[in-house]
Amino acid sequence: MPESHRAELSAFADEVRAELAAAGLPIHPGHEDQRGDEVSGVLVELADDFEPGQGGVWVSWWINSPLAEAALRARRVGAWRRDGAGGTEWHPALRHLFVVRAAMSSALEEILQSLGYAVLRDVDDYREEGLLVRTRAPGPHWRDRAVPPLAGSTGYTPGIRVRLVAGDFAGAVTTVISHKHPLGKIIGPPLEYTVEHPDGEGQLTVAPEDLTLAEDEEIQP
Incomplete structure (x- = not known):
């Protein structure tokens, strides 16, 4: 990947991290940081496996907790099976982990779309619940100062x-x-x-x- 393209994606990743942190979400430091294996939070990674202009960042909810450990143990011993109705019976740790990942992925998608980012799901079969996030569309931002005519519509409070x-x-x-x-x-x-x-x-x-x-x-x- 050209260095200029990587620098552009890195800057975009920092932007997305800042927005999600502003929403109150914990940010995962990244896999390259050894401390990353000890925390949970939003993981933002460069989507550098696309042509320039087509990439962005991968956003996912990384879970490192007793729940993740229990789910890993259940997976290692194959604690799931097909039931008679054509579905799958999962060990509770696996089932709950899937629910948490899906719920957090949907929440992240909604937050990012509210900010104007293009968000794509199911882009990579190897990234379960991973979101591909691309450039934010132009438009108003929550950082914009409130000014007339909207400001004052319901009255200025004392001190203004x-x-x-x-x-x-x-x-x-x-x-x-x-x-x-x-x-x-x-x-x-x-x-x-x-x-x-x-x-x-x-x-x-x-x-x-x-x-x-x-x-x-x-x-x-």
Whole structure:
């Protein structure tokens, strides 16, 4: 594989790992790391057995736990058989391992698709429950800052910095103290806001349409 292609796939693998870690999932360090045999988590490997532009990364749920050990023992002693109805009777450790792998694979697929990645299943018979993940489609991302017109649709909470766009103090940046919704309603635009007075003393009541979210650098963390 050309070094440039490997570098591109490696960067993509890091991106996918970062996204899955952000979802709260433990990330397996990889088979090349000896510590990898001691942990469970999401395993992300380069799909470098494809032509350039057709690869991506393999994503799977790696289990290293008492469950995996029990399933391995059951497999080694051949603890499964065909039943009279044409199905297969599995030792509980094997059956439960299959259920866990399938459930986690489906969860990973849903998470990645929510982010806009192309996810393919059943691409390689030797990778049970493995997902082939390819480039993310362009579009909004959860890291994008919330800005108008969506931001403020149900009201800015106390502490948010806003800019007044009408009235005697138009252009001034201030801080929301509270907002008031119609009686019995908490969804939808508020009736009014109470903000810190731009002069630094007291409070000011303003209509929702008379303010907007301040620029990013003026928003308090």
